[in-house]
Amino acid sequence: MPRPLLRAVPSVPPGGPAVQFCGHCGRTPTHPESSARVCERCHMGVVLSASSDLVPGTAEPFLVVDRGLCVGALSRSAERLLGVIEPDAVNRQVTDFLVPADVERSAQDNLHAILVSAAGGYAPIERTVVRPAGEFGVFLEARVGRCGPSPAALVVLSAID
Amino acid sequence: MRTLKTSEAAALLNVSPNTLRAWERRFGYPKPMRSPGKHRLYTHGEVASLRDALNDGLSISSAISRARESVRADTHVLTGALAAYDLARADQAMEAALALRSLERAVEEIMLPSLDEVADKHGADSAPWAFAASWASEWLQRARRLTPAPIRQDCVLIGDATSGSGDAQSLRLRALELFTTRAGARVLTLPVRRMGGLQGVLDAHGPDAVVLAGDAVSDDEVARWAWAVRSAAGVLPVLLYHRGVRDERHSAAAGRTLDDQPSVAGPQVLHAIELGMRPDDASGGQFITAGEDRSASQKVPQRQLRTVSA
Numbered sequence: 001m002p003r004p005l006l007r008a009v010p011s012v013p014p015g016g017p018a019v020q021f022c023g024h025c026g027r028t029p030t031h032p033e034s035s036a037r038v039c040e041r042c043h044m045g046v047v048l049s050a051s052s053d054l055v056p057g058t059a060e061p062f063l064v065v066d067r068g069l070c071v072g073a074l075s076r077s078a079e080r081l082l083g084v085i086e087p088d089a090v091n092r093q094v095t096d097f098l099v100p101a102d103v104e105r106s107a108q109d110n111l112h113a114i115l116v117s118a119a120g121g122y123a124p125i126e127r128t129v130v131r132p133a134g135e136f137g138v139f140l141e142a143r144v145g146r147c148g149p150s151p152a153a154l155v156v157l158s159a160i161d
Numbered sequence: 162m163r164t165l166k167t168s169e170a171a172a173l174l175n176v177s178p179n180t181l182r183a184w185e186r187r188f189g190y191p192k193p194m195r196s197p198g199k200h201r202l203y204t205h206g207e208v209a210s211l212r213d214a215l216n217d218g219l220s221i222s223s224a225i226s227r228a229r230e231s232v233r234a235d236t237h238v239l240t241g242a243l244a245a246y247d248l249a250r251a252d253q254a255m256e257a258a259l260a261l262r263s264l265e266r267a268v269e270e271i272m273l274p275s276l277d278e279v280a281d282k283h284g285a286d287s288a289p290w291a292f293a294a295s296w297a298s299e300w301l302q303r304a305r306r307l308t309p310a311p312i313r314q315d316c317v318l319i320g321d322a323t324s325g326s327g328d329a330q331s332l333r334l335r336a337l338e339l340f341t342t343r344a345g346a347r348v349l350t351l352p353v354r355r356m357g358g359l360q361g362v363l364d365a366h367g368p369d370a371v372v373l374a375g376d377a378v379s380d381d382e383v384a385r386w387a388w389a390v391r392s393a394a395g396v397l398p399v400l401l402y403h404r405g406v407r408d409e410r411h412s413a414a415a416g417r418t419l420d421d422q423p424s425v426a427g428p429q430v431l432h433a434i435e436l437g438m439r440p441d442d443a444s445g446g447q448f449i450t451a452g453e454d455r456s457a458s459q460k461v462p463q464r465q466l467r468t469v470s471a
Contacts, residue, residue: 023220037215038176043183046220064219072219087188090223152219 016052023048023073026058054125054145056156065094065153067119072152082132101129101139114144118153121146163205170203174212190225194263206261239275243293251296265424268336272297291327301335305342312345315434318368319350322383323375330375330403333423340427353378353386360393369434370398376405398433402426
């Protein structure tokens with residue numbers, strides 16, 4: 001009989017209360033108590049949840065990235081920002097669309113680490129600066145944290161003041 | 162094959178019927194068939210695979226991508242069976258495909274893409290392609306034999322201008338024959354190079370439309386055959402299928418050049434018969450015959466003019 005093992009795992013960081021939002025239009029569901037998995041307003045997004053301090057505003061572009069660093073969802077405003085529609089973006093590497101603003105290799109690794117940690121649910125909300133891939137001089141602040149119900153990283157983009 | 166009405170499919174997915182229709186518009190999936198009353202009918206397999214994908218998916222796009230992939234797995238199974246030269250497995254793969262979709266969709270989404278894959282991989286002059294094409298041709302003809310007797314009086318004469326069973330176009334022609342027969346019309350296929358005794362055959366069958374299929378035979382030979390048909394059966398609508406010509410003025414929507422997809426082309430043929438389109442029908446104007454409307458026909462490629470000048 002195998003001996004039980006104790007393994008140290010990072011504690012899940014405390015966050016605000018979980019808020020539901022549409023993975024495409026970003027709006028909150030009309031009936032939050034409903035069990036519907038799909039947004040009843042735009043019909044195009046799965047209902048996701050994230051902590052209230054991470055959840056995107058309706059005008060804020062956002063992406064959902066899985067642990068393999070592949071894009072799982074792209075909001076309508078992110079489609080406009082990045083010039084790609086969601087069906088063409090899903091299952092592609094997030095680095096095809098967003099890269100660290102800092103060109104150093106360490107910055108690239110750091111972004112990957114943040115995304116993987118967030119997708120695993122082990123990291124608090126992190127902020128970093130990114131730019132659209134292939135674009136120069138455009139900087140965006142990215143808030144990265146975990147979202148659910150399927151574990152993934154939520155990347156909310158906003159303009160830098 | 163089990164089908165679901167829109168409300169049933171929506172209930173299975175826990176979404177509204179409007180959502181399903183919105184997905185159809187944006188993603189083309191799930192792709193419903195139509196009932197005789199033109200209502201949407203979803204295949205249970207597609208809806209079930211989408212439901213499973215939605216449970217884990219982060220977006221509708223990724224769920225649909227996964228669902229499509231699982232449906233596409235049938236293509237890989239058939240391609241694998243053909244690559245292994247295993248006829249029994251190929252038949253089983255088609256039977257499995259038919260459990261999830263209509264015969265028309267099984268042929269168009271599974272059989273023909275698998276054959277295209279074999280052709281791309283080995284070439285259309287290779288033994289693997291000949292093996293796969295022979296199996297597919299037999300399968301289509303077997304399916305046609307199992308089709309119930311025609312319910313319509315319409316008869317479609319197909320002029321076979323393909324190069325034979327080793328020709329990818331001939332498989333699409335077999336599919337067109339099958340789908341038109343399943344739609345209830347009688348189909349008579351004759352090679353365009355055989356003109357002897359044509360009068361007797363046409364007298365016996367009385368075709369209502371002529372389809373010229375394939376581009377392996379020269380325009381001159383096709384035109385001679387078409388003229389012989391006209392002499393024997395009178396003026397008939399002439400439609401082009403995989404003839405390698407696409408007339409900009411008279412698009413597929415106008416009914417003259419049929420769509421490349423056999424499931425679309427079959428109903429187009431019947432629609433042309435229902436409209437009673439004639440080459441000299443000024444209201445339709447879809448067909449041009451020798452000697453008529455020369456000014457308009459100046460813009461038409463010479464090759465096509467000769468083809469349809471029956």
